[in-house]
Amino acid sequence: MELDLNSTPERTILDLTGLGIPHVRVLGRYRYLKAHPPLEDHSHPGMMEISYLARGTQNYWLGEKCFRMKGGDLFVTFPDEPHSTGPDPEHCGMMYWFILELPPSPEGFLGLPKEQAQAYWEGLRSFPHRHCCAGPELHPILERIFRAMAAPAGPLQPARIHLGMLEYLLEVLSLVQREPVRALSPAIAAVTEFIDSHLEDSLVVEVLAREADLSVPRFKARFRSETGFPPAEYVLRCRIEHASRLLASSSGSILEVAMASGFCSSQYFASAFRRITGMTPTHFRERLAGPAVDV
Numbered sequence: 001m002e003l004d005l006n007s008t009p010e011r012t013i014l015d016l017t018g019l020g021i022p023h024v025r026v027l028g029r030y031r032y033l034k035a036h037p038p039l040e041d042h043s044h045p046g047m048m049e050i051s052y053l054a055r056g057t058q059n060y061w062l063g064e065k066c067f068r069m070k071g072g073d074l075f076v077t078f079p080d081e082p083h084s085t086g087p088d089p090e091h092c093g094m095m096y097w098f099i100l101e102l103p104p105s106p107e108g109f110l111g112l113p114k115e116q117a118q119a120y121w122e123g124l125r126s127f128p129h130r131h132c133c134a135g136p137e138l139h140p141i142l143e144r145i146f147r148a149m150a151a152p153a154g155p156l157q158p159a160r161i162h163l164g165m166l167e168y169l170l171e172v173l174s175l176v177q178r179e180p181v182r183a184l185s186p187a188i189a190a191v192t193e194f195i196d197s198h199l200e201d202s203l204v205v206e207v208l209a210r211e212a213d214l215s216v217p218r219f220k221a222r223f224r225s226e227t228g229f230p231p232a233e234y235v236l237r238c239r240i241e242h243a244s245r246l247l248a249s250s251s252g253s254i255l256e257v258a259m260a261s262g263f264c265s266s267q268y269f270a271s272a273f274r275r276i277t278g279m280t281p282t283h284f285r286e287r288l289a290g291p292a293v294d295v
Helices: 114-125 138-150 157-177 186-197 205-212 216-227 231-249 254-260 266-277 281-289
Strands: 011-015 024-032 047-062 065-070 073-077 093-101 131-133
Touching (some): 011 138, 024 138, 047 138, 065 073, 114 157, 138 157, 186 205, 186 231, 205 216, 216 231, 231 266, 231 281, 254 266, 254 281
Antiparallel strands (some): 024 093
16 A cells, blocks of 8 residues: 555645655644544555554554554554554544654664664564553654644754654653553453443443442543543444444344444434444445446
8 A cells, every 4th residue: 555645634744755864754643623434454565653642532453453542542553564443433633643664674774873773673673562551742742843844944954853753763662661551440341341232222321330330430430541431422432333333244224223233213323423433324334335336
């Protein structure tokens, strides 16, 4: 898949290849105020992608495994590794992605002297945490790079950008000292399993808190802290994900899909589906089917 270099009013993609800095390719940023269609499965031959979610939530899929990101999280894909947002849309929020080549040897990596090139190269190749909490520290570094790229061209502009990228990667490498994003606690994991198996039932917060053996206020705080969503929003998104799978795999009517996913009416289902995915259920199904082919 060719690297996407198309900027829009909602996203800015910087082509870094003309800066004279070896191995850096793309730096992107989106600021989405509404959901966008899912990101299709793709990979970057010989290149690593480092995605930083500054604000919002986002799901990334590698095969059948889903990684649920929330604001402040970092997600890494390694060279030639297929990834996508699966059936999930690109959610509203702010995301940065940085794509760089990982050559077979460290010689000249990032235009650095031998020992420094070796340290960066080895650190990125052996980065142990695909998904970890990076916190807010990366955001201002990335914004400084964008400001440097937008500044008038001059002899020192590439140096400023180069220093910003090295600082960013240095901060990323420091994350090896932190733990990866932890799995859900047993209490909250039990609730998410309960939700998955009872999507057609009334899943009010009192019922969910009882499953976790927590008071309602404590449950709501714990659930949002661990999943990134309030309970009601999490339930809604699970229902939408389930409906997406039904739309893709069955020929049932929109009303039948809505009822099987726990919605009380097709109108509410269509409204919620569009808010989460950016498409109506009908458009979603048509998009999966693709254009008609004349025989």
